[in-house]
Amino acid sequence: MNLNEYNYIVVGSGFFGAVIAERIANDLHERVLVIEKRNHPGGNCYSLDHPETGIHYHQFGTHIFHTSNPQVWNYIKRFTEFNGYHHQVLTTYKDRVYQMPINLETINNFYDLNLKPFEVKDFLAAEIIKTGIVEPHNFEEKALSLLGQALYEAFIKGYTKKQWGLNPTLIPMEILNRLPFRDNYDESYYFDPWQGIPQNGYTAIFKKMLNHELINVLLETDFIPLWKDIPKETKIIYSGPVDRLFDYKRGKLKWRSLSFVNGVEEVSDFQGTAVMNFAEEQIPYTRIHEPWHLHPEKENLQSKTLVIEEYSIADDGTNPYYPIRDESNLETLDKYQLDVATFDNLIVGGRLGDYKYYDMDQTIAKALETYSLIKNSHIGT
Ligand SMILES: Cc1cc2nc3c(=O)[nH]c(=O)nc-3n(C[C@H](O)[C@H](O)[C@H](O)COP(=O)(O)OP(=O)(O)OC[C@H]3O[C@@H](n4cnc5c(N)ncnc54)[C@H](O)[C@@H]3O)c2cc1C
Numbered sequence: 001m002n003l004n005e006y007n008y009i010v011v012g013s014g015f016f017g018a019v020i021a022e023r024i025a026n027d028l029h030e031r032v033l034v035i036e037k038r039n040h041p042g043g044n045c046y047s048l049d050h051p052e053t054g055i056h057y058h059q060f061g062t063h064i065f066h067t068s069n070p071q072v073w074n075y076i077k078r079f080t081e082f083n084g085y086h087h088q089v090l091t092t093y094k095d096r097v098y099q100m101p102i103n104l105e106t107i108n109n110f111y112d113l114n115l116k117p118f119e120v121k122d123f124l125a126a127e128i129i130k131t132g133i134v135e136p137h138n139f140e141e142k143a144l145s146l147l148g149q150a151l152y153e154a155f156i157k158g159y160t161k162k163q164w165g166l167n168p169t170l171i172p173m174e175i176l177n178r179l180p181f182r183d184n185y186d187e188s189y190y191f192d193p194w195q196g197i198p199q200n201g202y203t204a205i206f207k208k209m210l211n212h213e214l215i216n217v218l219l220e221t222d223f224i225p226l227w228k229d230i231p232k233e234t235k236i237i238y239s240g241p242v243d244r245l246f247d248y249k250r251g252k253l254k255w256r257s258l259s260f261v262n263g264v265e266e267v268s269d270f271q272g273t274a275v276m277n278f279a280e281e282q283i284p285y286t287r288i289h290e291p292w293h294l295h296p297e298k299e300n301l302q303s304k305t306l307v308i309e310e311y312s313i314a315d316d317g318t319n320p321y322y323p324i325r326d327e328s329n330l331e332t333l334d335k336y337q338l339d340v341a342t343f344d345n346l347i348v349g350g351r352l353g354d355y356k357y358y359d360m361d362q363t364i365a366k367a368l369e370t371y372s373l374i375k376n377s378h379i380g381t
């Protein structure tokens with residue numbers, strides 16, 4: 001492989017890298033090399049058919065596309081059709097199923113009441129007063145001050161403990177700026193005007209984006225050992241972890257990770273919905289995914305279904321999922337960002353590069369913004 005042949009090298013083939021590579025090829029008409037560590041494109045949005053059931057699923061957790069950004073919507077529609085899936089989340093607590101985020105139905109079911117929208121705020125205010133919390137100091141106190149004891153204990157406490165591996169009294173309250181709570185029966189998880197699942201899955205989008213004579217994709221290739229051999233004139237767009245780029249010299253940025261366990265149940269419909277949360281601490285997984293529900297246009301006619309248990313685990317460095325953006329990690333991030341700025345030919349971005357949770361539409365928006373900068377500096381040279 002001759003690294004000198006390319007003016008542009010993109011590291012990572014998730015949405016950040018793939019969108020930029022696609023734009024460089026189609027809009028700048030320049031050759032671009034995409035280097036991807038894994039054996040497939042698509043980053044964490046990768047989707048595939050399950051061998052035993054043939055059901056299409058998302059390997060790194062259920063991904064629902066949703067956006068309010070017209071530029072992103074117009075862009076992504078060029079690579080796929082979306083089905084009409086509308087996301088709804090349910091949670092199981094003590095063998096009963098409730099709506100999430102907490103809405104009027106959750107509250108009425110939980111307390112066995114029939115409150116009206118105009119009554120529920122006063123009802124909750126009375127529950128909150130009982131907690132005695134005036135000025136919250138941590139996640140637990142903040143949640144209690146928004147919901148009262150009973151709802152917090154049922155729906156938030158155990159789930160949060162499992163999700164973060166920490167007692168909620170030790171989690172900063174800033175994580176809980178706004179607890180989604182609805183005083184009506186609205187069951188939609190997202191309010192964006194555009195949402196759905198790509199008809200043929202996410203991987204098909206990446207294949208279409210990267211299928212261009214000016215794009216060369218190198219799978220199963222780690223960029224880090226190659227970096228030293230790349231000419232200084234080559235523009236590098238890196239979407240891997242920023243700390244790894246500098247051999248962790250400023251310290252390791254902390255992440256929370258997930259593990260997924262696939263299983264097959266001998267029924268056509270196991271839980272009646274795509275994602276079921278499990279609020280109780282004693283149940284070791286946080287969620288069960290049943291992917292065929294993501295494609296309501298294709299009924300599951302078999303007497304078996306794919307179910308995926310999701311466990312929240314400590315990060316061992318192999319699968320960073322959620323950044324732990326506390327003060328100390330953000331200080332470390334600042335130092336890495338200064339290191340990045342010392343290179344004229346290096347752009348770092350995406351969720352791993354920016355050490356930030358982005359939804360897919362935000363990642364695409366960031367990639368399109370970054371591409372505009374690349375284009376401007378290309379024109380300027
Ligand atoms: C559990 C979970 C569920 C999510 N669900 C949703 C959802 O429902 N809706 C939504 O909008 N968003 C969702 N997201 C967010 C979505 O996954 C991200 O927005 C998107 O994946 C970010 O794309 P990216 O290109 O920045 O990163 P990634 O997809 O992680 O891609 C980065 C790529 O870089 C490669 N790479 C890293 N280092 C190197 C290296 N040294 N050499 C070569 N390659 C390298 C990696 O292998 C990877 O393929 C979810 C995220 C998580 C964690």
